[in-house]
Amino acid sequence: MYVILLGAPGSGKGTQGARLAKRMGVPQVATGDLLRGAVKKRTPLGIKAEAYMTQGLLVPDDIVIGLIEEVLGSRRAANGIIMDGFPRTVAQAKAVDRLLQARGARVETVILFDVEQEELVKRMLGRAGELGRSDDTPEAIRKRLEVYADETAPLVEFYRERGILQEISGIGSVGTVARRVLEAIDA
Numbered sequence: 057m058y059v060i061l062l063g064a065p066g067s068g069k070g071t072q073g074a075r076l077a078k079r080m081g082v083p084q085v086a087t088g089d090l091l092r093g094a095v096k097k098r099t100p101l102g103i104k105a106e107a108y109m110t111q112g113l114l115v116p117d118d119i120v121i122g123l124i125e126e127v128l129g130s131r132r133a134a135n136g137i138i139m140d141g142f143p144r145t146v147a148q149a150k151a152v153d154r155l156l157q158a159r160g161a162r163v164e165t166v167i168l169f170d171v172e173q174e175e176l177v178k179r180m181l182g183r184a185g186e187l188g189r190s191d192d193t194p195e196a197i198r199k200r201l202e203v204y205a206d207e208t209a210p211l212v213e214f215y216r217e218r219g220i221l222q223e224i225s226g227i228g229s230v231g232t233v234a235r236r237v238l239e240a241i242d243a
């Protein structure tokens with residue numbers, strides 16, 4: 057099963073993605089984690105991506121689409137994945153379609169996490185010390201929310217038109233939201 061978790065930064069995609077992946081027995085793949093890994097290892101891709109990430113900007117599509125291609129072509133993605141943090145642009149969404157189609161698969165469900173802006177900022181600032189992310193500064197957070205609205209939010213319509221969008225509230229305990237996620241998958 058190929059599922060996309062869509063939502064602003066701080067909306068709970070990562071937490072819920074991990075639970076859902078375990079439950080469904082398919083891997084959770086987060087481009088943010090892959091990119092942070094590349095930055096840490098100082099690979100050429102990581103070095104290129106770092107400046108964008110620190111500023112809260114999206115890493116250019118050609119870099120990310122290359123990563124996605126590698127992920128979707130790998131054996132561990134053969135039975136499906138939970139996509140966390142990608143696609144983030146229409147170009148990336150089209151790349152996912154193309155790559156899955158080539159494998160005789162398609163995106164089955166897109167779950168949109170609804171959380172109001174004030175709560176998003178609170179969550180990200182709250183975890184800043186905890187996770188030690190260089191992009192959880194007030195400035196980068198503001199930029200990331202802006203980038204989400206401009207570049208990623210158009211995907212809501214993209215998938216709604218296709219009839220595979222399930223919108224849920226991301227407010228509540230981890231368990232409560234997890235139940236909504238499962239209902240959305242079953243719907």
Ligand code: AMP
Pocket residue numbers: 065086087088089091108109110112113114115116120140141142143144145148191200
């Ligand atoms: P995340 O962990 O998903 O919040 O991602 C952290 C940062 O990595 C983002 O602010 C972007 O700079 C970069 N990033 C992660 N996923 C993508 C993507 N699909 N497209 C472009 N940039 C991404």
